[in-house]
Amino acid sequence: MFKGAQTFLFLIMLLANSVIKGQSVKISGKLLDKNEGKPISGGVVFLNPGDQVVTTDRYGDYTFNSSPGRKQISTRVLGYRPANIKFEARSDTVINILVLVSPFELGEVKILGDSIKNVEITQVGSFIMTPASLRETPRLFSEPDLLRSFQLLPGVVAGKDGSSDIYVRGGGVGQNIVLANGCYFFLPGHLLGFVSPYDLDFLESAELYKDYFPAELGGGASSIISLDFKRPHSDSLKAQLRFGLLSSGFTVDLPLDKPKWDLTLGLKRGNYSLYAPLLKKIASTEISDNLPPDDYTFYDGFLRLSHSSEKSGEISYLLFGNYDKGKDIETISSQNSDTIINYANGLTNGWNNMVHALQWEMPTDRVVRWKFNLNYNRISMGREIFMQTEESLNGSDPFETSLVSYSFSPTISTIGSSALANIGDNSSSFTAGVTNRLRFYSPNNIATNILNGKKETKVFGESSRVIEPAVFFSYTALLAEKFQLTSGVRVSGGIIKDAAFYVIEPRLRLAYDQKGSLSPHINYVRLSQFDHSVEGSNAGLRSMLWLPVSKNLGPEISDVFSAGFQGQLDNNFIWTIDGYYKKTSGMVDFKPGASFIFDNSLDDMLDRINGRAYGLEMGLMKMKGKLTGSISYTYSRSEREWYAPEGIIWIPSSADRPHNLNITAKYHFNNLTSFGFNWIFTSGSPATIYMHDTSYGEFFETKNNIRYFDYHRLDLSFRHVIYKRRFTFLLDVDIYNAYNRKNTFYFLKTYDNNSKVYYYKNISLFPVMPSLTLTIKY
């Protein structure tokens, strides 16, 4: 493998040398608030001549590549006076732009410049959704759902029909960890996984790390999603109210004069319970059986309080809370000969989460830049199923009663802290730091079986405490002309009462001409995760079982090697092509037939397995102009071990969906009206069905022995903006699955009375679904 990789590297370098272009200079710097010294994200910076436009990132950074000569930089930032700077660029130049808050209240503001309207790719290959792209990103079901937007990116594969799950580079769903204000966590989806809790309206920007991971990041064996919650963009109150199909909510930006703090907050509520009864009436039985319970509701909310000044730097506090609950009980009576059988089946599902995260970034103008984090996270999941049967003879007292219930309510509490120091400039920088997480797991997995008054209770797992310290160093430098080295090492630990695990995680990226039109790079990272998310393979109901490391279950460790190219063309197009190979050890999966109700211990239910994945991902994005959009294609293979009687064999994993093609486009007729579409094609998801029938039962040879039908759909979207005094009205009309493709949610074994044979009925949840969303901004 590595011999082949060396040859590949050599070819990349050879190709890179052959495409070095004429002399260019890099013009970069920060956009800063002159009074407070805080960086301004989402500001638009123009460079002329050349008509180049960029948007500053979350740190206020901007970069242009241009030819030497006389240049002019100008800015447009909402709430700030425009700035104009003229200068002579002879070599790479750093210009920090200081802008003043506009002293008068702004009326209606329309930015007529050609701002970036698409996802951006960073120099380390991660994807950033900026404020501009968040506004323009395709909104499936009209829902501003971050994970659904990520599903359209190269290297990311969507979960089952309608699910907001993501598989990144062949990894598991639970290997994607979220980072917000220094706090790491993972949340399940709302409505049994159909809606993610990450609302785009709550976010300033979001970054998906999947290629290179800076050494300060750790905890996810597949990807890390870094969220930056909303910040105010002006000195006056801003508010937004949104009425949508799946959820409605509001956000408020409230800058406070005394003391000088900024407050942003938002809340949204799921609307499903309002129309679920009607939906179930018009849907077929197979579909309504798989829809969430009628009274299912959810809430997401956040509050961010931040203070920024030249003296103290930036201090911010984030509260992110989520609530999700639904309950469904179904009763059925049937008669078998002289016996009346009453069944009652119930499902209660829900979870709640809270994140308290405090972050202090010391002033950025010092030699050593410090950042401190202190956070607390508590996630509690609750799921209970029960099946009650009463058998009686012609209405007499029941002669047999049984109750089988399984409740699953793990709680994970985490106290996290970190300290990070950074020195250096744009040409080289050094970062070092320490982090620690103290995690408390309460598994609360209880299965109860009552037969004729005899009760049997089983408890799975035991409470545990895990200390996860880590120390990291990273170094970034321009080695030679345009050769950028980004490197680091992280040592992560997991300490429990009877064992300790340490993982050394080297990180390395070598890139050439990172802002050029053809920038080759190679990448190697090792990632570790000290908890296990175990996915079931049943009909769409993921078990969401989270287990900490234990003496028998060590950490999951991924080694990812990737190489490829990325580049920018005319500051309008971004393209990327990457090949990757990933090897993961220490994963945990359910054994065939594993059941909390009928097994006695976790050891009876779980296997330790290894996984491997490889693929090729490519994307082209047009960021500016009347027509914006992207095309991405990912060839992704993912395999995992399977314990067959003849030994371990490799079988496709749930993430093995080889072909993924996403085409998105948005045409802006003018500044008020736009029309867009997404077309998505994904190979069918692997699934397990019994393949052979016998007189004593059915059997199959291996798990994931079939694939569901290929998944594809077209979404159409139309947006019109109306400005009315201080209000902006955004009207979004979307059509989800415009040509009514019956994408598979699962296959239901069905008997055909006519042909007297069994077949599998394709059960699809989401037909063509038009939706309307009204957003009012003040």
Add this chain to the structure above:
Amino acid sequence: MKGYQKILIISKTFTICITIWILFVLASCEKKERFYRPNFPEQLCSVGIIDVDDTIKYGFSFLSIKDIRNSMRFITFEKSVQSEYPEVDDDTLDEFEFEISSENREIFSYRSSSKIKSPLKFEIPNNIKFNSGESYFLKANVKDLPLISSGTVVPNPPAPLTLISIKKEEVQISMSTNCTVRNTATSVHFDISFSNENDKKNYYAILLIGRGMIHMPLPYSGPLDFSVKETNTPGFFAEIQGLNTLHWVCTEEGLETNLFQVLGFFIDGSEIPGNSCNIKLSVQYNDGYSPIETFDRARIKLLSIPEEFYLFEKNLRNYTMVQKDPFSEPVYLKGNIINGNGVFAICRSSNLNIDLVTGKYE
């Protein structure tokens, strides 16, 4: 262009777009609503459960049902099927042959050059002996399918069962059907125990054979349903292929006896605390459901079984049970048959015979 002309053009364009879209939706509606399993080659399957120490054939000769497998020395063969491929599925075994051998000699074999209907059942003759600790092998072949093979080691006989107590009582029930009305039934509780060698990997199954009267003058001798009221060892009930019992069932034609699979109680010896397994079994009869009205003799059978049989039965029980659990995983039903499916197991047994009329037992 005047305003009304613009509106006209926009409305025409809109109408055309909507029409195209509706046609597109209608034309594109997914027609593949059905998925048929890939046509996998059939597999030869075998379930062979042989109790070395039991040579009794439990026949219900008074019934019109023929060809029932009711002994602990049966082996069956069949081809797996996929009913959606009737043109491929063939329920006959062509040029079938099989043999059971020890490490150095063939001890039973069968060959047929003609087509035989599947499933094919054989009763292993009583004169064939199997010894504890020795390995025995099964090979079977049918035309166009891979040869299947299996091997098993005969376990040691289980320790003798000890009867601690018997209790017989009248119980109140409420059963009223078109065929019969019952207010009382009889229960017999057997408190038994057996010892286990904890340093060895032992697996057990418990069965209950009863003799009584269906109704005068028809005698019944065969397996009976039982329940485990109390035990110091966890276990589970699973169907034992090859054994049947009878139940009374009220149908439109009246009260009938129907065949049901026998359930055995399976125990993993490593879960027996200490070295003694205590179990209280209970049998209910004279209740309109059990085949017998009188219960004269009971034989409690303790089988010492190979691990592969225990695991197969566990899978079989899980396969049945997890249908009720939406979070469960599909069950991998696999025994010890190589290139096919099923299980081949040779067991040893000890019996506790109890005369319920006199109270004597041995």
